[in-house]
Amino acid sequence: MHDHDDHHHHDHDNHYSNMQARVKALETLLTEKGLIDPLAIDAIVETYETNVGPRNGAQVVAKAWSDPEFADWLKRDATAAIASLGFTGRQGEHMRAVFNTPETHNLVVCTLCSCYPWAVLGLPPVWYKAPAYRSRAVIDPRGVLAEFGLTLPEGQKIRVWDSTAELRYLVIPERPDGTEGMDEAALADLVSRDAMIGTAIARAPEAAL
Numbered sequence: 001m002h003d004h005d006d007h008h009h010h011d012h013d014n015h016y017s018n019m020q021a022r023v024k025a026l027e028t029l030l031t032e033k034g035l036i037d038p039l040a041i042d043a044i045v046e047t048y049e050t051n052v053g054p055r056n057g058a059q060v061v062a063k064a065w066s067d068p069e070f071a072d073w074l075k076r077d078a079t080a081a082i083a084s085l086g087f088t089g090r091q092g093e094h095m096r097a098v099f100n101t102p103e104t105h106n107l108v109v110c111t112l113c114s115c116y117p118w119a120v121l122g123l124p125p126v127w128y129k130a131p132a133y134r135s136r137a138v139i140d141p142r143g144v145l146a147e148f149g150l151t152l153p154e155g156q157k158i159r160v161w162d163s164t165a166e167l168r169y170l171v172i173p174e175r176p177d178g179t180e181g182m183d184e185a186a187l188a189d190l191v192s193r194d195a196m197i198g199t200a201i202a203r204a205p206e207a208a209l
Contacts, residue, residue: 053122054193056087057170060120061196062187064097065175075099078170087119095120096161099172100201104157107145107198108169109137115163120170121193128197138162148199171195173202 030036060082064071073081078095082088095117098106110116111134116124127133136144141158145151152158161169173195179187182205190207194200 053118053120054191054196055188056085056122057117057120057193057196058188058191059085059184060087060097060170061172061191061202062184064099064172065179065187066184071099071172074172082120082170094167095170096167097170097172098159098161100174100198102156102174104159105145105152105198106169106171107137107141107158107160108163108171109134109160110163111135111138112164115165115168117163117168117170121196125193145199148194150200171198173200176202176204178205 027036027038027041031038060074063085064074070081073084074097078097081097082095098108100106110128114124114129116128133144138160141160142152145158163169173191175187176190179190190203190205192200192203195202
């Protein structure tokens with residue numbers, strides 16, 4: 001875990017790793033032989049990256065916003081609280097929830113590889129695995145967030161959490177103003193994948209319309 005507060009620029013690594021190159025070559029070969037449809041593969045990946053997993057996490061956040069007892073449980077034992085909603089499995093066995101406040105904004109990174117809570121966020125985005133993000137999120141979190149379009153107040157502290165194979169993190173963003181009376185389903189619509197990593201904040205109600 002590190003606390004940092006500097007400025008810099010964020011670049012993305014567009015080069016294939018050895019494993020990515022092998023996967024790409026295998027996909028090309030199977031496509032040429034007519035054994036797979038690349039559009040179907042893209043659809044499956046898109047589902048896990050942006051729909052299935054993040055929707056699970058959004059439900060966790062919405063319940064934490066709506067139910068103080070659940071929020072307290074989430075703080076004490078995130079693994080058990082999340083499992084109570086049916087979200088368990090590989091890459092989600094050891095969880096910790098970190099709550100954003102007006103004083104502190106949380107950001108998650110995996111500096112060694114790409115440890116990530118699949119059960120609640122699906123597959124990690126490409127940028128999460130990029131060397132540039134993995135190094136600069138620790139060194140220059142404020143600058144990285146600015147490049148994601150998130151400019152925080154100067155007085156708000158940024159805390160960076162380093163995920164490992166033993167412990168993965170879920171950011172609980174601050175509940176937006178003007179959401180009183182909204183049910184959990186509507187609240188979940190305000191929560192993006194990036195807000196649960198810490199590179200964004202929850203959407204305002206009018207932005208979700």
